[in-house]
Amino acid sequence: MGGDYGPPEMVKGALEAARSGDVEVILVGAEDAIRRELGGQDLSKLPLHVANATEVVAEHEPPVAGLRRKPDASILVATRLVKEGRADGLVSMGSTGAVMVSAVTVLGNLEGIKRPTLGDRLLGFTPDTILFDGGTNTDCRPRDLMSFALIGSVVARKMLNIDNPTVGLISTGVEEGKGNLAVKGAYQLLKESDLNFIGNAEGSDIPVGKANVLILDGFTGNVLLKFCEAFSDRIGDWLRETLDGRLPAEEIDAIRTKLFRQTHTADVNGGGMIYGVDGIVWVGHGRAKAAQVAQAIGQVRLAAETGLLRELKLELAKLRGVGE
């Protein structure tokens, strides 16, 4: 029921995923609306089901209050399916706040996790580099940064299929001892860990993908992500002016679209996974369309198949007693 486009795009995306085979989809929400979108489809031939939910938490509704008032909200019903083991994971296109709160309250956080983390590729230029935390943990202790490194390493192995992924700690200089207090503390934890820690990395190392997993607090991560997208848009506008009259307009547009795809990874992917809750949860962009919905379903399937969650639990257990 979420997302800017509601059931039409969700159902289209689910149909696409179900038709590609190897995945069974349960559509959760107002059954009438969903059946209307499914139209005359013969569901008996497709691995597709509908689970009714009578309520919806709206995009701008305060998540905690909204979920308390609406026990039959679609996001709660979907999260309960995961909790009860009737689904291997869930995909929602928002609101992000409602998905996060529902995941944390229904599924619970994994051991050692105070608040789940979002992390993903920042750039298409560097497909083998993911950045944690993408913005949920604004005040980080060394052990929080360490948890991102543990999570990121599992994600790189399971979702990107990278053996022994390298981990870099974003700081103000490459030398040990550079950075703020949290980074200095995390450096010591990482040095003593069994992760493939390559030391500090600087802001300039991000666009060249110096490590497979780059770690930074969620405040800096949030600012950086939003800056990256807007800066690339600014350069795109500048390119249009600069190339105007030198290349045909449609070629300039194509170049700008290419640049957009290199630098708006979250848009291209349609969102990302929430890590640190006891379940597989994808929270997408409100503006995700059918193709991104199908892609998200594929990512959740991959996570389930590769045993991502089991591995995360094993790794996070290493945080026990660290810097509490």
Next chain:
Amino acid sequence: MGGDYGPPEMVKGALEAARSGDVEVILVGAEDAIRRELGGQDLSKLPLHVANATEVVAEHEPPVAGLRRKPDASILVATRLVKEGRADGLVSMGSTGAVMVSAVTVLGNLEGIKRPTLGDRLLGFTPDTILFDGGTNTDCRPRDLMSFALIGSVVARKMLNIDNPTVGLISTGVEEGKGNLAVKGAYQLLKESDLNFIGNAEGSDIPVGKANVLILDGFTGNVLLKFCEAFSDRIGDWLRETLDGRLPAEEIDAIRTKLFRQTHTADVNGGGMIYGVDGIVWVGHGRAKAAQVAQAIGQVRLAAETGLLRELKLELAKLRGVGE
């Protein structure tokens, strides 16, 4: 004596500035080397002097130890000229550490300043926006962020000639209450101040210059600055590949150079001012050449003429007793 190019470029830049009139330059360093560079110039006709200094702190020498061992280091001699009122300000091309330490120990910090700050334009796209802190204060309390706002507002007025500059606080969302603990505390201080505070700004607001003065801690500032330059270089490389065969090579090079100038402001300016010490101090990039040296001298002259330091002292006095 500093900078990658040493006396040749420094002397050339100083000559350029002295010839342009309205400024008197004292060249500080090994008198022999300086006189050799000055060659046959008739100094009696130029507002140019030489002050001998027998020692130099090298680029990679630990600043504190280096300055202690070398009391006649050129940077110390130059800073003392400022301290004694014999110079209105100083320009050095590094090392940055030695200039910072010399400035703090000889001139002292202004009231309320724990560590001086660097701040400047981030982008050529947004000439009326400066960003503080550029990287010196990695762990910030609310009052540190507040001091950047006070300093930034003075710099915008005096150096950029902007009346009543707007101040934005970089956070994870525009709403009050978003961000990390330091930002939440700074929001309250800014709200109660007489600065032209427009509230929080996000990472996406930076490339569009939402405010004249954008405030963030030096950790995030450092990461962002270095990311910005390297990201723009990465886009520049991508542009070369993308435009290859569509435009002549020299046109592509010219576009990349233009992009570089929009996004490497510190390089274009050749460095920046240190704010928060009791004197006007410019610390340039090691790779600064004569043109940047002359430009830096011009900036120091502007700061002296507009009474920047007096105004900074007045404004920073407002921090007295705030969040100690």
